[in-house]
Amino acid sequence: MKKSNRPRIEIHYCTKCRFIVRANWLAQELLMTFNDKIGELALIPTSDGEFTIICDGIEMFSRKAEGRFPESKELKQLIRDKIDPNFLLGHSDE
Numbered sequence: 001m002k003k004s005n006r007p008r009i010e011i012h013y014c015t016k017c018r019f020i021v022r023a024n025w026l027a028q029e030l031l032m033t034f035n036d037k038i039g040e041l042a043l044i045p046t047s048d049g050e051f052t053i054i055c056d057g058i059e060m061f062s063r064k065a066e067g068r069f070p071e072s073k074e075l076k077q078l079i080r081d082k083i084d085p086n087f088l089l090g091h092s093d094e
Helices: 020-037 072-083
Strands: 008-014 040-046 051-055 058-062
Touching: 008 020, 020 040, 020 051, 020 072, 051 072, 058 072
Parallel strands: 008 040
Antiparallel strands: 008 051, 051 058
16 A cells, blocks of 8 residues: 555544543644645554653654643644644644
8 A cells, every 4th residue: 555645643542541532633633724735643552640742753743741731723834834834824824
C-alpha cells in the first residue's frame, strides 16, 4: 500500500482522566478544518494525565509541558503552520 503524502496526526489522551471527550472534539475540529489535507488522524489512549498532539512524529502540543489544554484556534494554527503554511483558517486567523 502506498504511503500518503498527507500528514498523520495523533492525539494521545489519558483514559483515566477521561480526556476522550476533548480528544474527540479536537479531532472533529481538525478533520472539519483540514478536510483532505490530513491523511490520517488517530486517537491513542494513554495514561498518566497525558494529552499530546503529534503531527508526523513531531510533538505539536503537550498538556504536561504547557500546563493546560490547547485552544482549538491555537491547535489549528500549529497544525496549519506545519502542513500548509499558506492555508487560510478564516476566523481562526484573526
